[in-house]
Amino acid sequence: MITTISKFLKEKGITPSVQRIEIMRFMLTHKTHPTVDDIYRELSKSIPTLSKTTIYNTLTLLCDKGAVISFTTDDNTTHYDGVVEEHAHFKCKNCGQIFDVPIPMINNSEPQGFDIQNVEVTYYGICPKCTEYQ
Amino acid sequence: MITTISKFLKEKGITPSVQRIEIMRFMLTHKTHPTVDDIYRELSKSIPTLSKTTIYNTLTLLCDKGAVISFTTDDNTTHYDGVVEEHAHFKCKNCGQIFDVPIPMINNSEPQGFDIQNVEVTYYGICPKCTEYQ
Numbered sequence: 001m002i003t004t005i006s007k008f009l010k011e012k013g014i015t016p017s018v019q020r021i022e023i024m025r026f027m028l029t030h031k032t033h034p035t036v037d038d039i040y041r042e043l044s045k046s047i048p049t050l051s052k053t054t055i056y057n058t059l060t061l062l063c064d065k066g067a068v069i070s071f072t073t074d075d076n077t078t079h080y081d082g083v084v085e086e087h088a089h090f091k092c093k094n095c096g097q098i099f100d101v102p103i104p105m106i107n108n109s110e111p112q113g114f115d116i117q118n119v120e121v122t123y124y125g126i127c128p129k130c131t132e133y134q
Numbered sequence: 135m136i137t138t139i140s141k142f143l144k145e146k147g148i149t150p151s152v153q154r155i156e157i158m159r160f161m162l163t164h165k166t167h168p169t170v171d172d173i174y175r176e177l178s179k180s181i182p183t184l185s186k187t188t189i190y191n192t193l194t195l196l197c198d199k200g201a202v203i204s205f206t207t208d209d210n211t212t213h214y215d216g217v218v219e220e221h222a223h224f225k226c227k228n229c230g231q232i233f234d235v236p237i238p239m240i241n242n243s244e245p246q247g248f249d250i251q252n253v254e255v256t257y258y259g260i261c262p263k264c265t266e267y268q
Contacts, residue, residue, distance in 0.1 A: 070208070071254050071256065072206035072207075072208075072210060073206075073256060074204070074206075074256075074258065076206060076210075076212060078210060086252075086253070088255035088256065088257060089255070089256045089257065090256075090257040090258075090259065090261070091256060091257070091258050092259070092260055092261035092264055093258055093259060093260060094260050094261070094264035095261060095263070095264050097261060099261065101257065103253070103255050113261075113262030113265055113266075114257070114259060114260075114261060114262060115259045115260040115261075115265055116257050116258070116259040117258055117259040117260070118220075118257075118258050118259070119220070119237070119255065119256070119257050119258070120205050120254075120255070120256045120257075120258070121222035121223070121237050121253065121254070121255050122205065122207060122208075122222065122223045122224075122225060122253070122254045123222060123223065123224040123225070123235065123248070123250050123252075123253045123254075124208065124224075124225050124227055124250070124251055124252050124253070124254070125224065125226070125227060125248060125249045125250040125251040125252070126226055126227060126228055126248075126249040126251070127224070127226035127228070127229065127231060127233065127247075127248060127249075128247030128248060129229070130226055130228035130229050131247055131249055132247075
């Protein structure tokens with residue numbers, strides 16, 4: 001798996017250091033939308049020299065290169081996700097678990113028993129005025 | 135306007151102090167999705183005793199009572215919004231301005247010249263497992 005991840009990082013334009021490979025491997029094998037703290041808690045067991053700053057900087061690089069995505073929930077926590085294909089997240093207000101769900105869920109009849117109470121939608125792009133001057 | 139806002143706060147179950155009224159008034163008259171810092175910069179001119187902590191605590195209370203909403207953008211900044219009706223946000227990657235847009239924008243042909251590059255959707259509610267035990 002290390003060779004595959006190393007190749008994947010190179011394809012994304014990222015030099016594959018040992019720590020970057022381990023963080024990317026963690027993201028690909030943990031679909032739990034971890035935070036920097038979650039990743040640190042797990043990975044520092046096997047890599048004691050790993051710092052939270054390195055994890056944060058690596059994740060920022062991986063996000064910039066499109067290898068992972070990040071999103072922030074209502075408690076102001078940043079989560080990271082190795083699933084980069086377009087999808088929505090559902091956060092349970094009771095247990096706090098975050099699920100991957102299809103984006104058009106809002107128009108459907110709340111499949112699989114998910115009880116939606118509110119939705120936060122943010123689009124990113126270029127506004128009409130900036131498009132005009134580009 | 136102060137009487138109207140005072141009445142509005144009471145209806146939401148909030149005791150209307152001078153500072154709360156001023157913060158709520160700011161939210162109703164500034165549809166620019168301000169941050170705590172933006173509000174502090176403006177309001178501290180007329181209320182020198184106002185602290186960022188008071189603004190933050192007041193906004194948290196206003197959010198809890200449904201008088202304003204908050205959302206976080208990709209630069210990890212929390213914005214507040216006096217428009218509480220369900221809508222989406224569009225953040226321009228060039229100028230940083232945040233616009234109010236209708237939610238189903240993603241299925242339409244990018245109205246008004248907005249060039250959408252990506253969308254972040256987060257649903258909040260109760261997951262199937264937690265629904266079962268309620």
